[in-house]
Amino acid sequence: MFAQRSFLALPPSAKFLYVLLKGRRRMSRQDIINRTFLPPRTVNYGLSRLKDLGLIREYGHDEDKRRTFYELVSAPM
Numbered sequence: 001m002f003a004q005r006s007f008l009a010l011p012p013s014a015k016f017l018y019v020l021l022k023g024r025r026r027m028s029r030q031d032i033i034n035r036t037f038l039p040p041r042t043v044n045y046g047l048s049r050l051k052d053l054g055l056i057r058e059y060g061h062d063e064d065k066r067r068t069f070y071e072l073v074s075a076p077m
Contacts, residue, residue: 006053013038014046018072021056026071028061 007015020036021027027035032043047070050056055074061067 007055010049010053011046013042014049017043017046018050018055021050021070021072026059026069028067028069030067032070 007018010018016036016038017032020032029040029043029047032038032047033040036043038046047056047058051058051070055072056070057073059069059071061069
């Protein structure tokens, strides 16, 4: 079960990525970087934190295995 306190403890960049995915539903890492202008390292860190909390899930692309998509799974509140 997800605790709201864990979400509030996330860094601002991870919360920003959560809101972005909430509005877009499914995006690739590169799409996130292009849309937010955040550095790749910041995006990677935010995505890994959200994934650790079980808020997002990653999917591989059917044709291009190098691309990964991220999708919101659950809401913290």
